[in-house]
Amino acid sequence: MDEFDVSVRGVVKGFGGRRACDGITLQIRRGEFFSLLGPSGCGKTTLMRLVAGFESPDEGTIELAGRDMAGVPPHRRDVNMVFQNYALFPHLDVAGNVAFGLRIQKAPDIEGRVRAALEQVGLAGYERRAVTTLSGGEQQRTALARAIVTGPRVLLLDEPLSALDLKLRQGLQEELRRLQRSLGMTFLYVTHDQEEALAMSDRVAVMNAGRIEQTGPPREVYETPATRFVAGFVGSGNFFDGRGDGTMVRTADGLSIECRAVGDVTLMVRPEKVRVNGGPGLAALVEEVLYQGASTSIVLRAGDRRLVAEDPDARVRPGEPATVSWRPEDVRVLPK
Amino acid sequence: MRKLLGAWTGLVLVTLYVPIAVMGVFSFNASRRPRWTGFTLDWYRKTLGDHNIQDAVWKTLVLAAASTVLAVALGTAAALAARRSFPGKRLWNTLVSLPVMVPDIVMGIGLFALFHALGTGLSLATAVIAHATFxxxxxxxxxxxxxxxxxxxxxxxxxxxxxxxxxxxxxVTFPAILPGVVSGALLAFTLSFDDFVITYFTAGTGNMTLPWKVYAMAARMGVTPEINAVSTLILGASLVLVVAALRLSRVPVTGGGR
Structure with a gap:
């Protein structure tokens, strides 16, 4: 039992009749990088605030390292948080901010530990700088140093990179992951950016409307999405609603797709699995070719249906007819 | 049109500041008469050496300091309470800020009636409570x-x-609001220091503060150079406090390091 640093069971939290968390259950292992992924308003930040102790659940239990947290205030919980807006103390310099938690603990060798933490986040020598003179990335790193220096059991990160520009964000993703590995600390990471979640996490929980739709490693969530929502939110897809008889699924507009599903289902094929002019298949018309550098998106139309393909081998131009095909094993079956 | 506006502005400024300037200038005048005869510091020497005035200054300072401490504690608590949401919060906010708009004379008579009804008598302590209230x-x-x-x-x-x-x-929170607290304290101290009306109703006859003393001296002997000197000193002290309060209230919220 003790291998779980965070255990959330059946947690419900409502705000004025709206349920921000509607029966959440999840378990995070020791040293795991765990992401809560979902659109804004899905309840992921509320769940994080419940773990931090800023809110208390209406129903359900939250355990940290096997201990029930009911009634335990934030300052008695062995978790630290990196806030979305960093929440640095403006009246303290960088060292003062980082030392804040250590001073409360009356820890020995505060100066040395502050220096070590600043080195870990790449801010060596920043001790005496005023936090208001720092760039966004430097503020982010200061907030990170402040949160890790006391060595909490779990680090909570609330969209810590969302305010930074793309280039900086990518660099920091890598750094955060490396830092997490070297500290061996459990990270609970909240984000609405699916690429970020896939790139960094050991496991991802995809949330929608206060519920968890799927929990699993990034590859599993991406390749075998459990629901239509997960399939659409984590990456993009071509969806086909139809009825299956065990060998074929037939759609309302007359398509027959090879698949063993039975009953009413939604089929999904990822754009990168779709081949254009790669053999016999569905007849379509190329509408748009969107060159994106590393990849090219091809938008096609087959009847009333819009299809997206990412096929690096395709050489087509808008207005041309083309065939669209995929391997049967690349078809994902989703409950309708 | 512009010229007219300029002249009007000038007239307003003259009306505002000439009386104060006259008071200041004549506090240094060698003659008791309102005619300049030469520079002297005699009036200042005389006023500052006057035991009655010294006593009034002391009482004024005690009253201002004590009421400021009380007002800062209660006023800061009231401001912090208003951060939470609770039923009747709007009414609460109105009630807390209303005394700023209540005329001094009304406040003074009200407090006088209250202390009378409570049977506390009037003293420096009742004046402290009165000043803290506004x-x-x-x-x-x-x-x-x-x-x-x-x-x-x-x-x-x-x-x-x-x-x-x-x-x-x-x-965290207190250091962030500290400039506001100090600024509020300086403002409270200044208002208490200058107050005549409310003190008159709540301090009791034995506790003449400086503004009250000035009023009493003027009522008895007219405006003398001594009064000019005392008033100029009060003006100087008030200016320093008000300027300090204004400066502090403009310290940016996210001011840099220490």
Missing amino acids: NLSYVAIVVSARLQGTDRTLELAAQDLGATPWGAFRK
Whole structure:
């Protein structure tokens, strides 16, 4: 039992009749990088605030390292948080901010530990700088140093990179992951950016409307999405609603797709699995070719249906007819 | 049109400041008559050496200091309370800031009636309570303005790092609002120091403060150079306090390091 640093069971939290968390259950292992992924308003930040102790659940239990947290205030919980807006103390310099938690603990060798933490986040020598003179990335790193220096059991990160520009964000993703590995600390990471979640996490929980739709490693969530929502939110897809008889699924507009599903289902094929002019298949018309550098998106139309393909081998131009095909094993079956 | 406007502005400024200038100039005049005969510091020497005036100054300072401490504690607490949401919050905010608009004479008579009804008698202590009553509104208004610019997640961040709610307030919120608190304190001190009407109704006859003393001297002997000197000193002290209060209230909320 003790291998779980965070255990959330059946947690419900409502705000004025709206349920921000509607029966959440999840378990995070020791040293795991765990992401809560979902659109804004899905309840992921509320769940994080419940773990931090800023809110208390209406129903359900939250355990940290096997201990029930009911009634335990934030300052008695062995978790630290990196806030979305960093929440640095403006009246303290960088060292003062980082030392804040250590001073409360009356820890020995505060100066040395502050220096070590600043080195870990790449801010060596920043001790005496005023936090208001720092760039966004430097503020982010200061907030990170402040949160890790006391060595909490779990680090909570609330969209810590969302305010930074793309280039900086990518660099920091890598750094955060490396830092997490070297500290061996459990990270609970909240984000609405699916690429970020896939790139960094050991496991991802995809949330929608206060519920968890799927929990699993990034590859599993991406390749075998459990629901239509997960399939659409984590990456993009071509969806086909139809009825299956065990060998074929037939759609309302007359398509027959090879698949063993039975009953009413939604089929999904990822754009990168779709081949254009790669053999016999569905007849379509190329509408748009969107060159994106590393990849090219091809938008096609087959009847009333819009299809997206990412096929690096395709050489087509808008207005041309083309065939669209995929391997049967690349078809994902989703409950309708 | 522009010229007219300029002349009008000039006239307003002259009306505002000439009386004060006259008072200041004649406090240095060698003659008792309102005709300049030469520079002297005699009136200042004389006033500052006057035991009655010394006593009045002392009482004024004690009253101002004590009522300021009380007003700062209560006014800051009132401002902090207004951060939470509770039923009747709007009414509460109105009630807290209303005394700023109540005429002094009404406030003075009201407090006089209250102390009379309570049978406490009148003393420096009742005057302290009276001054704290109207000053707490000013403090609450100044501190509230400061609090509105302070990020509440800072307090959460402090608690997250292990600070108790009280510790978070002491180490994070209080330093953030401190310029507002000091500014409110200076304002309260100035208002108390200058007050005549409310003191007159609540301090009792034995406790003449400086403004009251000035009034009494003028009522008895007309405006003398001594009064000019005392008034000029009061003006100087008030100016310093008000300027300091204004400066502090403009310290940016996210001011840099220490």
